[in-house]
Amino acid sequence: MSRKIHTYPDKILLQQAGPVEKIDDYIVDLSRDMARLMYENRGIGLAAPQVGESLRVVTVDLSGPDRQEELFTYINPEIISSEEEITTEEGCLSVAGYQSNVRRARKIQIRALNLQGEEVIHQGEDLWAVCLQHEIDHLNGILFIDHISRLKRAMYDKKVKKWLDR
Numbered sequence: 001m002s003r004k005i006h007t008y009p010d011k012i013l014l015q016q017a018g019p020v021e022k023i024d025d026y027i028v029d030l031s032r033d034m035a036r037l038m039y040e041n042r043g044i045g046l047a048a049p050q051v052g053e054s055l056r057v058v059t060v061d062l063s064g065p066d067r068q069e070e071l072f073t074y075i076n077p078e079i080i081s082s083e084e085e086i087t088t089e090e091g092c093l094s095v096a097g098y099q100s101n102v103r104r105a106r107k108i109q110i111r112a113l114n115l116q117g118e119e120v121i122h123q124g125e126d127l128w129a130v131c132l133q134h135e136i137d138h139l140n141g142i143l144f145i146d147h148i149s150r151l152k153r154a155m156y157d158k159k160v161k162k163w164l165d166r
Contacts, residue, residue, distance in 0.1 A: 003033045003051040005041060007094050008143060009160060017047075017054045017139040020075045023117045031059060031073040031115060039065040043093045045131045047138030050094045058135040062128055072122075077112035077136055079105075080121070088130050090144045096163075098156050102147045104133045 006012055020027055030053055038046040042065050048057040056076045063069040082105035091099040109123040110132060124132070134144055145153055 003037060003053075005037055005046075005050055005093050006052050007096050008145070009164075010094075012049050012052055012054060013094055013138070013143060014141045015049065015054055016141050017049050017056045019056050020113075023075060023113065023115060027055075027057065027075065028115055030055070031057060034059045035061070035071055035073075038093075039068060041065075041093050044127075045135045046093065047135045049138050049141075056139045058132070058139065060128075060131055060135065062131065073115050074110065074112035074120075074132075075114070077110050077132070077139070079108050079133070079136060080111050081109040081123075082129075083107045086126065086130065088127075090130070090134060092134070092144055094138075095143060095145055095156075097159070098145065100145070100148045100152060102130075102134075102144050104130050108132060110136075 034046045034051055037051060038059055044062055044064060045060045048055045058074045058077060061068060061071040084106035085103055086106035087101050087103045089099050090102045106129060107125040108129040111121050114120050145156055
């Protein structure tokens with residue numbers, strides 16, 4: 001199946017994704033496509049809604065698209081603890097041409113399934129924590145631009161409307 005990155009204001013990005021009930025070949029193929037698209041588009045994280053699939057699957061690789069050494073796929077991830085706060089600049093493959101500072105937890109712990117169906121509990125901080133929160137937000141129909149001020153959001157929405165009207 002040929003997948004592509006969906007961009008705001010695509011409705012699938014604004015919906016809550018459904019849980020993965022069974023990890024089968026379809027989910028494994030989806031995760032491979034997600035990793036490929038993430039790398040091709042120079043990203044470090046991607047959620048299934050961003051490729052048009054309303055399922056709770058995320059891929060993350062902080063080693064980046066050049067090294068591709070630390071790929072993780074999380075099925076049905078949930079944040080089970082968080083602490084401290086950090087403000088970092090975020091961008092998104094589904095939010096074209098925009099970056100902004102976003103405040104998030106600096107340390108988090110998540111519970112998820114891996115592609116073998118085993119429960120994993122991972123904890124991390126800084127970029128890893130920010131990236132996972134960003135991707136889990138996607139699963140809940142939340143974009144990083146939902147965390148910015150109303151004025152900045154209105155300005156971005158105006159820019160997107162101009163692009164769409166062309």
